[in-house]
Amino acid sequence: MNHHHTDNSKQTSSSLLHTPARVNLPRIISSLLLLVIGLMTVSVVQAEYGINFPQPAGEVAQEIYDIHMLTMRVTTALLIIVFAFVFYSLYFHRKSRGYKADQNFHKSWFGQWAWVIVPVLVLGVDMTIAGKANSVLKKVWEVPDDENILDVKVTGHQWWWEFDYLDSGIKVESRYIPEEQSGDLYLREVDNRLVLPTGIKIRFLHTSADVLHAFWVPELAVKKDAIPGYITETWIELDREGVFRGQCAELCGTWHSRMPIVVEVVSPQRFAVWSEEQKALKLAAEAEASTDKVWSKDELMAKGKTLYETKCAACHQATGLGLPPAFPALKGSAIAIGPIAAHIDIVINGKQGTPMVAWSSMNDLELAAIVTYERNAWDNNTGDVVQPADIKQAR
Ligand SMILES: [Cu+2]
DSSP, X not given: OHHHHHHHHHHHHHHHHHSOOOOOHHHHHHHHHHHHXXXXXXXXXXXXXXXXXOOOXXXXXXXHHHHHHHHHHHHHHHHHHHHHHHHHHHHHTOGGGTOOOOTTGGGSHHHHHHHHHHHHHHHHHHHHHHHHHHHHHHHHHSOOOOTTOEEEEEXXXXXXXXXXXXXXXXXXXXXXXXXXXXXXXXXXXXXXXEEEEXXXXXXXXXXXXXXXXXXXXXXXXXOEEEOBTOOEEEEEEBOSOEEEEEEEOSOOSTTGXXXXXXXXXXXXXXXXXXXXXXXXXXXXXXXXXXXXXXXXXXXXXXXHHHHHHHHTHHHHOTTSOOBTTTBOOOTTOHHHHSOHHHHHHHHHHOOTTSSOOOOTTSOHHHHHHHHHHHHHTTTTOOOOOOOHHHHHHHO
16 A cells, blocks of 8 residues: 555656646736736826826926936836847857857957946946936035025924915915815815915925924925924926825824825916915904904804814814824813813913924914814813903913
8 A cells, every 4th residue: 555655656756757847938928918908008097197207397307307217218228239139149049040159259359348348338328327317416405596486384294284485474284185075086185285386496495393294296306304393495496387296205193194285386477366365364364363352152163163173183083082092082081171271271382292282373263263162062061162362361
């Protein structure tokens, strides 16, 4: 029995050894073709995605793109030359054709000098690319010192972007739009876009209010880390109008994915109109907040709900239940139903070393509305009404 078994297995292994390994070339080629066609179809269907980088929207971005194209052309040419040579050699010099290897190649002129000539050629091409890259990098780093450069301070926050137009005092707060309202543009659209004009140099001053973020819009090319406590610069001169979408490119916590950036590039005329609108809105909001008017609870609750949902709900949730243990619930929380002073204090001053930052940049009316809302929403029902005057006093 044992003997028979051994015998049998011997036969199997020997028959395996005698089967020649076959490479099914037509099949491999057709699978590869299918794969390529498949990939191309995918890129046609998802119109926003292409094979190449997106078309740049400005000068430096264009130069970076051009270097990419140059490099791609050089590598493609090299690929074709090398593979043509390999396939030619394999096909015409194969053994079955009776080809005899030339034993004296190394004695020929080319055989002796090829190892010098080829690397020198390669180095020459490399130096050309490196030279171009170097001059573009210089351009990226050396922010032009133009009289009327437009300064935009870009501050990363957990998890939204703040854009301050330093010359006009305009502030844009940019937050993602929840899935129900954004449809196909989920995580690609924001409530307030970064509006920029064409034809003028723009300097971005990058910083962060909390952790590392990174500002990245592919059509604007330069990706820059936002570092708390530091200010770094990039610049661009935009040359075409359009809407360009990017995102935070540095892992920054729970909702890193909820920090899209949407840049809307418009003509200088349109930009001037937009700037005036923003200034007027800001003045109106300040005027409203500075009156000594006493607000009714309903007015404060209505204002507070909208503000709470844009600014606080990312962490404390629209339901007030938070996401413990990281983000505490405000429904029934000791602070939200306890003494008003402590509640106002944590909202104005934040809590050091936690994601709860100081919200003092909001005006008295906004803060009064939010605190009133938190003290009465979600069955907190304290009945407390906080007026702008109370906030003014607490500051
Ligand atoms: Cu971020």
